[in-house]
Amino acid sequence: MAAAVKALNAKIRSNPVSDYLCSTHFWGPASNFGIPLAAVLDTQKDADIISGRMTLALAGYSAVFMRYSMMVTPKNYLLFGCHIVNFSAQMTQGYRYLKYWNFGGREASLEAQAKEGLGTVENKAKEALDKVKEQLPK
Known part of the structure; x- marks a missing residue:
């Protein structure tokens, strides 16, 4: 072997x-x-x-x-x-x-996340407002 x-x-x-x-x-x-x-x-x-x-x-x-x-x-x-x-x-x-x-990269990242979150909140608020307007009698 x-x-x-x-x-x-x-x-x-x-x-x-x-x-x-x-x-x-x-x-x-x-x-x-x-x-x-x-x-x-x-x-x-x-x-x-x-x-x-x-x-x-x-x-x-x-x-x-x-x-x-x-x-x-x-x-x-x-x-x-x-x-x-x-x-x-x-x-x-x-x-x-x-x-x-x-x-400054961390601060820029946090700022971008905050703006993104603000945009999301604005969109949700507009959607909620639209739903309320739809339910109002005309």
Whole structure:
């Protein structure tokens, strides 16, 4: 049985493509792509749920691993791509965080919600008035 496993391993390692697909150089970044995918999807959510500390930590993490991916031998471009996507998404989230909490975004959001609520109240009042007018004798 050990000879069969050894032979299969030798066959896999003899082909450069299958050797790469069976290595940690491929599976590490491939499994890590969930982090940048989640970060990109989070850019569509409300800015009030962004954690500034976590955004900073993930941006630092990605910066470190972008450098690491270029320093290992052979260079791991898939890992670099994974972390540049994550770093970009974290920088976007950082911008959204600062804009919301430090540069008036929260106030603008609350003002827009208040105007929307006022418009809803006005519409409901007009509907109620119309119903009352319909019930009045003519």
